[in-house]
Amino acid sequence: MREYIYMDNAATTPVKDEVLEEMIPFFKERYGNPSSIYSIAQASKTAVEKAREQVANAIGAKKEEIYFTAGGSESDNWAIKGIAYRNKRKGNHIITSKIEHHAVLHTCEYLEKNGFEVTYLNVDEDGVVDLEELKNSIKDTTILITIMAANNEIGTIQPIEKIAEIAKSKDVLFHTDAVQAIGSMKIDVKNMDIDMLSLSGHKIYGPKGVGALYIRRGVQIDSLITGGGQERKKRAGTENVPGIVGLGKAIELAYENLEEHNNKLILLRNSLIEKIENNIDEIKLNGHRINRLPNNVNFSFKYIEGESLLLSLDMMGIAASSGSACTSGALDPSHVLMSIGLGHEIAHGSLRLSLGDFNTEEEVDYVVEELKKIVLRLRKMSPLYDKLKEEN
Structure with a gap:
């Protein structure tokens, strides 16, 4: 590990x-x-x-x-x-x-x-x-x-x-x-x-x-x-x-060091967003694509429950969140995601990755690679995902 x-x-x-x-x-x-x-x-x-x-x-x-x-x-x-x-x-x-x-x-x-x-x-x-x-x-x-x-x-x-x-x-x-x-x-x-x-x-x-x-x-x-x-x-x-x-x-x-700090984080943020979108389907980026904090990445993954996603990431040595840390133990979907128009099902499958001064491009690559595997595994366990494949 x-x-x-x-x-x-x-x-x-x-x-x-x-x-x-x-x-x-x-x-x-x-x-x-x-x-x-x-x-x-x-x-x-x-x-x-x-x-x-x-x-x-x-x-x-x-x-x-x-x-x-x-x-x-x-x-x-x-x-x-x-x-x-x-x-x-x-x-x-x-x-x-x-x-x-x-x-x-x-x-x-x-x-x-x-x-x-x-x-x-x-x-x-x-x-x-x-x-x-x-x-x-x-x-x-x-x-x-x-x-x-x-x-x-x-x-x-x-x-x-x-x-x-x-x-x-x-x-x-x-x-x-x-x-x-x-x-x-x-x-x-x-x-x-x-x-x-x-x-x-x-x-x-x-x-x-x-x-x-x-x-x-x-x-x-x-x-x-x-x-x-x-x-x-x-x-x-x-x-x-x-x-x-x-x-x-x-x-x-x-x-x-605000400008230097932000420039680094924006590069990492954009790289993380691009690589997740290029490697995983049936997802949605939450929040404004451009007018957002330099360190914030928030995706919803269809047919997946957010808690399972977080626990699986933790097992691979990755700390993330399904939303606000203050409410991450709650069973209700995020009030923020509901307010921007997401349904309960997709709101429950959200993941927030927030970068910091000590993160690297190598870590971004590792997170995307592990996330891709985890999403695939969890979707194989999802009856909703199976139904979608049958319909297609």
Whole structure:
């Protein structure tokens, strides 16, 4: 068996050596609480503020507009609930899309149970939000539009600049879940008129359990976590200093080498797509063919169940996903694939391969060769595939 091939970087990335090296001192020598005033604590505070500046620089924000959280899900929850409850006297209507991450969808569903109204926008067959539907959905009571920058399952990139422009023209706040987009595309929150943005460390070769929420200066938002006075009294709890340091270093590295990083991944992505399409029939590429994240490949394989496909790949030393890692244990088909028009049967047979900095063309070739064998074997076990061959 060859060395394990990891192609599930959309679920999580490994921590890069440079990131870990920055983090280690804050577990041992520099372990002070940033809220204390003695020197060992102030070293931690200085490190947190350095990371805040690194995150701000990466997205075109000011450092005082960056608030550290425990990850993307907390950032999404804070942005949506915080705006909803702060503005409930102004209105109770929120607009999102049907293909958002569950951190957004479940938060909106929670708010619906507590007196808020939510509009879930349709998407086209590539997963792109309908801008006309967005315009027509805005009401006098609309207080927030929350649309992801890029989809975590099918990789489609949304027209967030146009969405932000629509929001601004109607004096509605705009939040984007950019957890998958950060480190893969350039985002300037000022030039793009983004009011709030969520990001996470473990998608960009940083540690798990740390993220950030950008809140444009002047935006009034209720706190999600109350207690102490950390994060300028907006997000209580002793800071995760090693994690924050790691996030800062990871996002700095990501944007130092963004073009080189993307060019490599696009070549690998296109090669993987082309070789799968040339070697396996009865398949469908999900998501926009061009306007997609540089590392995302998502196919549906007819007459195959996705879980069997994943287990078979794992036996051959290949890590992949059938969709979002957060819901990969669910029996229901992906809400994203259903929203782009796939039927239950083909949606169940989806495979997401998400590339990273450490993947190679040799690994692409190996994955395609093994995938071809696995698909053939699984289809031989499928009564639906047998019926198709008989009909032909």
